[in-house]
Amino acid sequence: MIESKILLMFFTTSILLGLSPGPDNLFVMTQSAQHGRKAGLLVTLGLCTGLLFHTAAVTFGLAAIFAASAAAFTLFKFAGAGYLLYLAWQAFRAGTMDGSPAVAEKISSAGLYRRGIIMNISNPKVSIFFLAFLPQFADPARGSLPWQLALLGVIFIIATIIVFGAISILAGTLGERFRQSAFAQRVLNRAAAAIFAGLAIKLALAQR
DSSP states (O other): OOOHHHHHHHHHHHHHHHHSOOHHHHHHHHHHHHHOHHHHHHHHHHHHHHHHHHHHHHHTTTHHHHHHOHHHHHHHHHHHHHHHHHHHHHHHHHHHHOOSGGGGGGSOHHHHHHHHHHHHHTOHHHHHHHHHHGGGGOOGGGSOHHHHHHHHHHHHHHHHHHHHHHHHHHHHHHHHHHTTSHHHHHHHHHHHHHHHHHHHHHHHTOOO
């Protein structure tokens, strides 16, 4: 069993990683500002569901495929980049078709949750990050390595929910003022489109 002090160190590190600027928390912030606090929380739950996939990938050794196979890595990263470009196009069209606050209601809860899952799973760098990060806090001498990795993955997810949940509430509250204005809504949607496109380019250019 992993010692409590190591778990506390891992949890603290996970919180700090969640606070550091990155594509996932930027994605949550954008969705919250554009569609509201609830949207950000749903996207957060989707992202954390995706983290379950990456935890399983590390636990069962699947992440090693992304680290070793250029083809698999490239396939996933371009799939993720393509999805982000699709979201960028949707955000851009939302700003030109209708700038009213009602735009936020056009995306279902399931759709927002699904966005988070796809965003996370389609980024192979998350699996590679987990492959490098989680084993640093595990030790075969303490028992089953897969169980330790699974536990660390769950703790990381809890830390992510706390940090991204706070980001969702803050960004959603600030974005609420913008969504009351048709002009501000268009600006917010265009900004979201630019951010999604930037994230797509960054992911497409990512190297193992």
